[in-house]
Amino acid sequence: MPAQAQVSVSFYSHEFGENFPHAFFVMKGRLESGETVDTSFGFTAVNISPGILWGSVKGEVATPKPKYIANSNRHFTVTVDDNKYRQVMELVTKWRNIPQKSYSLGKRNCVHFVSEVIALLGYRFNRDTDFWKKPRSFMEEVLSLNPRLKQ
DSSP states (O other): OOOOOEEEEEEEEEOSSSSOOEEEEEEEEEOTTSOEEEEEEEEEESSOSGGGGTSOBOEEEEOOOHHHHHTSEEEEEEEEOHHHHHHHHHHHHHHHTSOSSOBBTTTBSHHHHHHHHHHHTTOOOOTTOSOTTOHHHHHHHHHHHOTTOOO
């Protein structure tokens, strides 16, 4: 019998400080093939500027640096199988290929990105949330809607 995948997906937020608020996730572990997984993804504006307040701007799926991750808040972690891992990677590709100008503070930002991953993994989030622009508050709301998730 092949070994089961042990890929953990951890969801993070980063509040104001040196950087713009942000939501992202980190994936670490090993696939059934033996391939090591160690990556992270967040969706952000290519350039953080006042332009994001007035409309859509160029966006990108980016990989946060280790120091940034270390200075962020981990909210919860789930374990996924190879199939779910592949589905998450397909979703990342979908977001990478959205036509530009793809980032919209109110309609398509980092919280929208992680909300799709959360839903893909079978967890609930509030589609009518007041927290689309507040990553930490959004993650706390997700935790309250999914009691089986642990910090």
